[in-house]
Amino acid sequence: MISLNRSCFLSNGGISGNCSPFSQGQKRRSASLKVVAVGTNAARKGERNGSIVMENAAKEVVELKSTVHGGDKDVYGEDTASEDQPVTPWSVSVASGYNLIRDPHHNKGLAFSEKERDAHYMRGLLPPVVISQELQVKKMINAIRQYQVPLQKYIAMMDLQERNQKLFYKLLIEHVEELLPVVYTPTVGEACQKYGSIFQRPQGLFISLKEKGKILEVLRNWPEKNIQVIVVTDGERILGLGDLGCHGMGIPVGKLSLYTALGGVRPSACLPVTIDVGTNNEKLLDDEFYIGLRQKRATGQEYAELLQEFMTAVKQNYGEKVLVQFEDFANHNAFDLLSKYGATHLVFNDDIQGTASVVLAGLLSSLKLVGGSLADHTFLFLGAGEAGTGIAELIALEISKQTNAPLEETRKKVWLVDSKGLIVSSRLESLQHFKKPWAHEHEPVKTLAEAVNAIKPTVLIGTSGVGRTFTKEVVEAMATNNERPIILALSNPTSQSECTAEEAYTWTQGRAIYCSGSPFPPVEYEGKVYTPGQSNNAYIFPGFGLGLLMSGTIRVHDDMLLAASEALASQVSQEDFDKGLIYPPFTNIREISAHIAAKVAAKSYELGLATRLPQPKDLFQYAESCMYSPNYRSFR
Ligand SMILES: NC(=O)C1=CN([C@@H]2O[C@H](COP(=O)(O)OP(=O)(O)OC[C@H]3O[C@@H](n4cnc5c(N)ncnc54)[C@H](OP(=O)(O)O)[C@@H]3O)[C@@H](O)[C@H]2O)C=CC1
Ligand SMILES: CC(=O)C(=O)O
Numbered sequence: 023m024i025s026l027n028r029s030c031f032l033s034n035g036g037i038s039g040n041c042s043p044f045s046q047g048q049k050r051r052s053a054s055l056k057v058v059a060v061g062t063n064a065a066r067k068g069e070r071n072g073s074i075v076m077e078n079a080a081k082e083v084v085e086l087k088s089t090v091h092g093g094d095k096d097v098y099g100e101d102t103a104s105e106d107q108p109v110t111p112w113s114v115s116v117a118s119g120y121n122l123i124r125d126p127h128h129n130k131g132l133a134f135s136e137k138e139r140d141a142h143y144m145r146g147l148l149p150p151v152v153i154s155q156e157l158q159v160k161k162m163i164n165a166i167r168q169y170q171v172p173l174q175k176y177i178a179m180m181d182l183q184e185r186n187q188k189l190f191y192k193l194l195i196e197h198v199e200e201l202l203p204v205v206y207t208p209t210v211g212e213a214c215q216k217y218g219s220i221f222q223r224p225q226g227l228f229i230s231l232k233e234k235g236k237i238l239e240v241l242r243n244w245p246e247k248n249i250q251v252i253v254v255t256d257g258e259r260i261l262g263l264g265d266l267g268c269h270g271m272g273i274p275v276g277k278l279s280l281y282t283a284l285g286g287v288r289p290s291a292c293l294p295v296t297i298d299v300g301t302n303n304e305k306l307l308d309d310e311f312y313i314g315l316r317q318k319r320a321t322g323q324e325y326a327e328l329l330q331e332f333m334t335a336v337k338q339n340y341g342e343k344v345l346v347q348f349e350d351f352a353n354h355n356a357f358d359l360l361s362k363y364g365a366t367h368l369v370f371n372d373d374i375q376g377t378a379s380v381v382l383a384g385l386l387s388s389l390k391l392v393g394g395s396l397a398d399h400t401f402l403f404l405g406a407g408e409a410g411t412g413i414a415e416l417i418a419l420e421i422s423k424q425t426n427a428p429l430e431e432t433r434k435k436v437w438l439v440d441s442k443g444l445i446v447s448s449r450l451e452s453l454q455h456f457k458k459p460w461a462h463e464h465e466p467v468k469t470l471a472e473a474v475n476a477i478k479p480t481v482l483i484g485t486s487g488v489g490r491t492f493t494k495e496v497v498e499a500m501a502t503n504n505e506r507p508i509i510l511a512l513s514n515p516t517s518q519s520e521c522t523a524e525e526a527y528t529w530t531q532g533r534a535i536y537c538s539g540s541p542f543p544p545v546e547y548e549g550k551v552y553t554p555g556q557s558n559n560a561y562i563f564p565g566f567g568l569g570l571l572m573s574g575t576i577r578v579h580d581d582m583l584l585a586a587s588e589a590l591a592s593q594v595s596q597e598d599f600d601k602g603l604i605y606p607p608f609t610n611i612r613e614i615s616a617h618i619a620a621k622v623a624a625k626s627y628e629l630g631l632a633t634r635l636p637q638p639k640d641l642f643q644y645a646e647s648c649m650y651s652p653n654y655r656s657f658r
């Protein structure tokens with residue numbers, strides 16, 4: 023029962039071979055070994071309880087140029103180094119005693135058994151009582167509930183993640199509906215706004231302009247080597263809160279904790295990254311607690327070169343199949359990055375593609391409540407950026423697939439309003455490229471209320487990032503034109519929601535099918551309780567990513583997004599529909615993610631983009647078997 027979890031990279035001969043976290047994960051349950059660097063020239067700082075700490079080993083960097091010869095299995099040039107080239111000789115040692123209790127990957131706190139306490143030199147380091155993980159979960163949820171302020175709950179959760187990773191995930195999984203708003207939107211938004219003040223220890227990699235030319239070395243500094251998913255932001259469009267620069271790190275950290283809790287990707291395979299090219303947020307530049315580069319954002323060639331170096335280093339370091347999820351980039355970079363790296367890397371933009379897939383799922387299931395087919399509906403968006411045009415395109419694609427009508431035709435079912443009004447053909451010349459397909463023939467329309475009256479949409483979708491823009495007039499017009507108006511106020515966090523759940527139900531006399539991006543509590547209107555849904559890409563990206571990873575997919579394809587939508591829509595039960603819901607509850611999210619993963623993987627095999635062969639017979643079962651479990655392991 024020896025775990026060499028982090029050692030796949032370290033010896034191409036010895037242990038590595040097939041490093042699939044899924045196929046071997048089951049065998050590696052009792053992880054108690056820890057990889058440390060022992061450099062020949064490194065000063066041996068301390069040797070305690072069998073865990074050797076080497077301080078200077080990390081400084082023994084291999085020349086960048088020596089890393090290119092050995093391919094992706096020898097990115098640090100260990101195999102190809104000549105005698106006079108220094109390399110880092112990685113080794114393994116057993117973590118025990120005080121170090122084991124301090125190691126968040128292996129710590130079990132008071133749940134260490136008597137036997138483990140003896141075997142691992144923990145006698146006296148813990149009080150006598152031995153408790154179960156279940157009791158620890160109960161204790162932690164009680165403790166979290168004591169905090170009245172959401173940010174305090176967030177900090178308590180982050181503390182737990184740093185202290186005892188398995189307990190953090192067990193707690194999150196078992197109380198997902200309650201804790202999602204804590205580790206994710208809306209609280210993560212406030213955490214990012216105050217990140218400089220609450221920052222304690224790094225939870226991901228910060229890659230700034232200062233690291234230009236050294237990004238491969240920076241990736242080496244991360245303790246985990248077998249990375250499979252990277253969520254990266256440059257902090258320029260954090261939720262609907264704008265440019266938060268380096269403080270955007272809360273977003274990749276939060277998204278990746280959902281990859282594990284909701285999608286079952288093991289935490290050691292996840293790497294949060296913030297690219298720091300400066301910020302244009304004057305408030306942050308003047309904030310003494312700001313943790314990022316104190317300069318205006320780099321743009322143009324300087325920006326492109328840093329991103330290029332990052333993307334190259336990622337592929338060189340982690341191979342062809344590492345998934346890079348772009349998150350909360352501003353739209354002037356997001357579309358270009360997706361299209362540039364979509365051809366060479368396994369990339370996914372959550373704001374464009376993940377959001378599109380989750381909304382399409384909701385629309386497909388809403389047909390059970392409103393009737394007709396997707397093509398019978400008319401869609402109007404407030405906001406024509408990443409989320410808006412991403413969703414618009416996937417709706418048009420799905421209608422095109424269903425009706426065999428050309429995409430140019432099906433796009434005409436979809437209309438978008440941006441900050442200058444309805445997107446119409448007379449504005450074509452001045453529009454950003456991603457808006458151009460939506461410039462339909464129509465006279466100019468300035469306001470959303472006028473657009474609702476002119477277009478008469480059956481579905482109204484808010485992706486503007488601006489709160490309270492679905493006014494009473496707008497919502498009432500939707501209610502006048504539709505028996506069951508579909509109103510999706512997707513902007514995050516809660517403060518940016520285009521309208522509240524209460525407003526949507528009150529202004530439509532309870533007839534709205536309403537979802538928001540961040541959760542709202544149930545609303546009582548005229549004696550009846552209405553449960554709002556949450557339309558958030560968190561339903562999609564964890565399962566979508568799992569599907570890509572478990573099939574060894576090398577490129578993302580739009581058909582996989584459609585497959586994910588259909589899989590999610592198929593998980594809505596009659597009981598959910600009876601409550602007016604168009605998404606299933608988050609309580610079953612791991613099973614839902616496994617269904618999504620299975621359909622995404624199946625599509626990938628069908629398209630010839632999957633490299634894990636032979637294809638598993640039952641992809642759903644395989645997805646479930648791949649999922650990380652946060653239960654404690656027994657240490658020998
Ligand atoms: N629920 C979910 O899962 C998701 C929610 N979102 C949320 O969606 C929002 C937008 O994100 P994203 O699309 O990436 O942002 P973008 O910046 O790419 O797009 C914002 C769009 O809104 C328009 N807009 C801004 N202010 C107004 C206004 N007052 N009236 C009309 N239009 C306006 C902008 O117009 P112009 O182009 O003229 O500037 C732009 O077209 C954010 O709040 C984000 O949190 C995003 C992804 C997923
Ligand atoms: C949910 C999300 O990805 C966003 O609001 O940006």
Ligand SMILES: [Mg+2]
Pocket residue numbers: 261349350372373
């Ligand atoms: Mg986002």
